[in-house]
Amino acid sequence: MAIVNNRLSAEQYNQNFSDIHPPFESREAALVEANRCLFCYDAPCIKSCPTSINIPKFIKQIATDNIKGSAHTIFSANIMGGGCSKVCPVEKLCEGSCVYNLMHEKPIAIAKLQRHSTEKAISGKWRLFERKPATGKKVAVVGAGPAGLSCAHVLSREGIDVTIFEKESKGGGLMTYGIAAYKVTPQFCEDEVNYITSLGGIHIQYNKELGKNLTLSELQRDYDAVYLGIGVGVARQLDIPGETLDGVVDAIQFIYELRSKGYPAVPVGDKVAVIGLGMTAIDAATQAKRLGAKEVTIVYRRTQEEMPCTEAELEIAKLDGCNLQWLAAPKEVKGQDGKVQQLICSIMQLSAPDASGRRAPADTGKTFTLEVDMIIKAAGQVPFEALIASEQIQHQQGKIIINRNATNLPGVFAGGDCVNGGKEVVDAVQAGKDGAAAIVEYLRI
Amino acid sequence: MVDISANFLGIKSPNPFWLASAPPTDKKYNVLRALEAGWGGIVWKTLGSQVKNVSSRYSAVDYHGSRVMGFNNIELISDRPLELNLQEIRECVKLFPDRAMIVSLMADNDRSSWHEMIAKVEDTGAHGIELNFGCPHGMNERGMGSAVGQDPEIARMVVEWVMEKATIPVITKLTPNVHSVVPTGKAVVQAGTNALSLINTIQSVTGIDLDTLIPNPNVGGQSAFGGYCGPAVKPIALKMLTTISQDSITSGVPVSGIGGISTWKDAVEFMLLGASNVQVCTAVMKHGFRIIEDLCEGLSNWMDEKGFATIYDFIGQSVNRITKWEALDINYHIIANIHQDKCVHCGLCYIACEDTSHQSIHLEYGKPYNTYTVKTEECVGCNLCKLVCPVEDCITMDEHRKGPEYLNWTEYQRKGLPLNDH
Numbered sequence: 100m101a102i103v104n105n106r107l108s109a110e111q112y113n114q115n116f117s118d119i120h121p122p123f124e125s126r127e128a129a130l131v132e133a134n135r136c137l138f139c140y141d142a143p144c145i146k147s148c149p150t151s152i153n154i155p156k157f158i159k160q161i162a163t164d165n166i167k168g169s170a171h172t173i174f175s176a177n178i179m180g181g182g183c184s185k186v187c188p189v190e191k192l193c194e195g196s197c198v199y200n201l202m203h204e205k206p207i208a209i210a211k212l213q214r215h216s217t218e219k220a221i222s223g224k225w226r227l228f229e230r231k232p233a234t235g236k237k238v239a240v241v242g243a244g245p246a247g248l249s250c251a252h253v254l255s256r257e258g259i260d261v262t263i264f265e266k267e268s269k270g271g272g273l274m275t276y277g278i279a280a281y282k283v284t285p286q287f288c289e290d291e292v293n294y295i296t297s298l299g300g301i302h303i304q305y306n307k308e309l310g311k312n313l314t315l316s317e318l319q320r321d322y323d324a325v326y327l328g329i330g331v332g333v334a335r336q337l338d339i340p341g342e343t344l345d346g347v348v349d350a351i352q353f354i355y356e357l358r359s360k361g362y363p364a365v366p367v368g369d370k371v372a373v374i375g376l377g378m379t380a381i382d383a384a385t386q387a388k389r390l391g392a393k394e395v396t397i398v399y400r401r402t403q404e405e406m407p408c409t410e411a412e413l414e415i416a417k418l419d420g421c422n423l424q425w426l427a428a429p430k431e432v433k434g435q436d437g438k439v440q441q442l443i444c445s446i447m448q449l450s451a452p453d454a455s456g457r458r459a460p461a462d463t464g465k466t467f468t469l470e471v472d473m474i475i476k477a478a479g480q481v482p483f484e485a486l487i488a489s490e491q492i493q494h495q496q497g498k499i500i501i502n503r504n505a506t507n508l509p510g511v512f513a514g515g516d517c518v519n520g521g522k523e524v525v526d527a528v529q530a531g532k533d534g535a536a537a538i539v540e541y542l543r544i
Numbered sequence: 545m546v547d548i549s550a551n552f553l554g555i556k557s558p559n560p561f562w563l564a565s566a567p568p569t570d571k572k573y574n575v576l577r578a579l580e581a582g583w584g585g586i587v588w589k590t591l592g593s594q595v596k597n598v599s600s601r602y603s604a605v606d607y608h609g610s611r612v613m614g615f616n617n618i619e620l621i622s623d624r625p626l627e628l629n630l631q632e633i634r635e636c637v638k639l640f641p642d643r644a645m646i647v648s649l650m651a652d653n654d655r656s657s658w659h660e661m662i663a664k665v666e667d668t669g670a671h672g673i674e675l676n677f678g679c680p681h682g683m684n685e686r687g688m689g690s691a692v693g694q695d696p697e698i699a700r701m702v703v704e705w706v707m708e709k710a711t712i713p714v715i716t717k718l719t720p721n722v723h724s725v726v727p728t729g730k731a732v733v734q735a736g737t738n739a740l741s742l743i744n745t746i747q748s749v750t751g752i753d754l755d756t757l758i759p760n761p762n763v764g765g766q767s768a769f770g771g772y773c774g775p776a777v778k779p780i781a782l783k784m785l786t787t788i789s790q791d792s793i794t795s796g797v798p799v800s801g802i803g804g805i806s807t808w809k810d811a812v813e814f815m816l817l818g819a820s821n822v823q824v825c826t827a828v829m830k831h832g833f834r835i836i837e838d839l840c841e842g843l844s845n846w847m848d849e850k851g852f853a854t855i856y857d858f859i860g861q862s863v864n865r866i867t868k869w870e871a872l873d874i875n876y877h878i879i880a881n882i883h884q885d886k887c888v889h890c891g892l893c894y895i896a897c898e899d900t901s902h903q904s905i906h907l908e909y910g911k912p913y914n915t916y917t918v919k920t921e922e923c924v925g926c927n928l929c930k931l932v933c934p935v936e937d938c939i940t941m942d943e944h945r946k947g948p949e950y951l952n953w954t955e956y957q958r959k960g961l962p963l964n965d966h
Binding site for chain 1: 608609888889890891892894895907909911912913914934935
């Protein structure tokens with residue numbers, strides 16, 4: 100057993116990481132689906148979209164061959180509507196509330212239709228927005244992820260000049276670095292960022308990290324307002340013995356490498372355990388399998404009832420041949436010569452509901468052992484608590500506290516994962532819009 | 545088993561479905577394929593003076609992802625040699641003696657041309673003649689086709705010429721490109737036509753290519769008015785048929801119904817409004833002759849369920865159900881009822897009523913699903929909500945009479961009852 104890279108041929112990598120939800124192949128195919136849409140009034144799908152995209156309208160526009168209008172409708176509500184059409188868990192959002200579900204019919208393929216319009220707009224570099232006349236105001240945005248980009252786009256449209264400071268060398272945040280490659284390609288993420296900034300008035304400074312080569316006080320000094328969209332950091336510690344052994348890795352780091360270095364460069368074990376069952380856990384488990392791991396086991400301390408990922412996501416993992424260990428909590432990692440060899444798990448049982456409303460797992464005292472050479476930790480991410488505290492920003496366990504999008508510091512606003520602790524891309528986009536609206540109001544434009 | 549055979553002026557066919565005079569019936573090859581597929585009769589594509597066609601010839605209107613809701617053509621009458629057509633008609637009659645063979649004619653506008661043509665057709669053994677007084681393009685500019693059908697006196701004159709000569713039944717086909725088909729219908733019945741058929745195609749422009757700005761069909765950068773047909777024209781045809789069925793003179797002869805018939809249901813509707821048989825074209829131009837199977841089977845099954853032994857048991861049964869507005873019962877009142885167990889919360893009933901009708905549906909906001917209920921005291925029973933609802937039987941229109949007795953508008957006025965009640 101060993102953790103090695105380059106397990107597959109180039110052809111196998113390409114096949115394993117090809118688009119999991121391919122687009123409509125033709126105008127006609129999109130039309131068939133668009134014409135199924137009932138064009139509901141006060142539509143449930145809109146109300147189930149965190150960014151409130153006017154879905155019936157954009158679908159109707161596809162049906163009338165007004166693709167440009169359709170893309171405008173989508174981007175007006177969600178400037179990352181292209182990426183969201185690929186990564187949103189639509190089965191629990193728009194498509195989940197489509198009225199066709201109530202007729203026991205397949206819901207409208209909203210994401211696929213959204214992709215149809217937005218991809219054309221992005222690849223065609225359609226200019227759908229114009230900036231208002233310059234206001235002379237300048238805003239600094241920290242983080243070029245979904246929240247920051249969304250905020251910057253709204254501000255720039257309002258005639259405000261925006262500078263985004265990004266700690267990585269590419270924009271897009273978790274869209275670029277934290278999502279399975281078979282959902283969005285690195286190239287798409289880059290194109291999407293470029294499309295957003297093509298509006299003008301948005302300048303991204305890469306490799307600028309708050310607390311390292313950038314301070315909040317200088318931003319407050321040099322700009323009329325600051326928006327923090329810094330996201331969340333590393334994976335939650337397991338706090339069990341053996342966690343520091345070679346072969347225990349952070350899911351975000353694992354996916355980050357996969358996205359930034361290319362598939363062949365990323366090492367993976369023969370037998371991999373993934374801890375947790377959120378979207379990131381699924382992305383880590385399926386991609387470990389697709390990189391060539393022989394056996395992947397997802398270890399989750401509760402049951403399917405309580406899992407944070409959607410059924411559709413779980414289905415992907417199952418179809419990829421990932422095993423599932425329900426009611427299992429990691430207890431200890433054992434190794435030899437500093438390398439992982441075993442994961443000891445406690446067998447759990449469900450007891451009374453906890454603070455999240457879900458039934459809490461309780462240790463039965465019994466254990467079992469998984470023979471593994473790699474463990475990927477995906478039990479949630481931890482906010483940048485130290486950084487936030489050092490800047491005197493009010494927070495709750497590292498999550499920034501906001502009041503109508505503003506932090507306790509004058510002129511400093513925040514939103515997205517750094518506030519909510521980690522939700523969907525689409526939630527961050529909405530947070531960015533809300534933050535921008537608050538900044539516009541604050542600047543009295 | 546029910547009997548779906550038809551006897552139209554003594555011309556018998558195993559079913560009441562004829563193929564209308566059109567491209568599908570312009571040569572032996574197609575006609576034999578149609579008869580082999582099971583079509584009851586053929587109206588051979590119009591014979592007349594020699595013509596030359598253009599390319600392209602057809603265009604269509606698509607609706608909501610469905611192709612050919614309406615169909616348009618600028619094709620002329622048969623462009624094949626007359627003698628070849630006559631020879632092929634003769635052969636088809638011999639090969640399928642149990643099917644109806646009608647020949648559509650459009651002669652030049654003089655008595656001898658008509659007489660000559662009729663003699664030639666009768667010589668083929670065909671069972672009947674249909675006079676094309678309806679073609680709305682190409683021929684009318686030369687004083688033929690709809691130019692005849694639009695003027696009752698010219699139509700009367702031509703039919704008189706025809707009836708002097710014809711020994712087989714004559715059907716006169718009416719053009720819809722008039723404010724009413726009744727004047728021409730009356731004139732040709734008085735002139736002796738044995739039957740009527742309607743409708744021919746309606747003059748139309750189906751659309752424009754928004755890239756080139758050239759209307760359809762594009763003939764080298766230009767277009768011309770074409771004849772519109774297909775499912776889109778059915779309601780217009782049914783209305784015109786009804787006026788013929790309700791007129792005391794025109795109702796004296798059998799009618800062959802034409803206009804957007806695609807299914808057995810369409811056919812039954814034409815027959816309920818007085819058509820003795822029906823003619824089909826656009827539907828076979830879209831799907832081929834094979835649709836005859838369901839036309840026959842659907843008709844048969846429906847008749848069986850309704851207890852009709854022959855088609856004559858139901859032909860014309862709905863004619864008297866269409867009356868003048870002032871004879872309608874004002875006391876009849878219906879109110880929409882949204883059945884919550886079936887509602888999918890699409891809101892289509894609400895927005896239609898709220899924006900365009902009588903603001904009779906109440907919206908109770910929900911996330912993500914709103915609840916919609918009818919304000920019964922506001923509802924006028926217009927049907928709009930039911931028409932737009934995507935779920936069958938989710939909205940029913942329940943009867944709540946305003947009074948027990950029949951009360952029409954004339955009576956209502958005479959009694960001085962209040963107006964503007966809504």
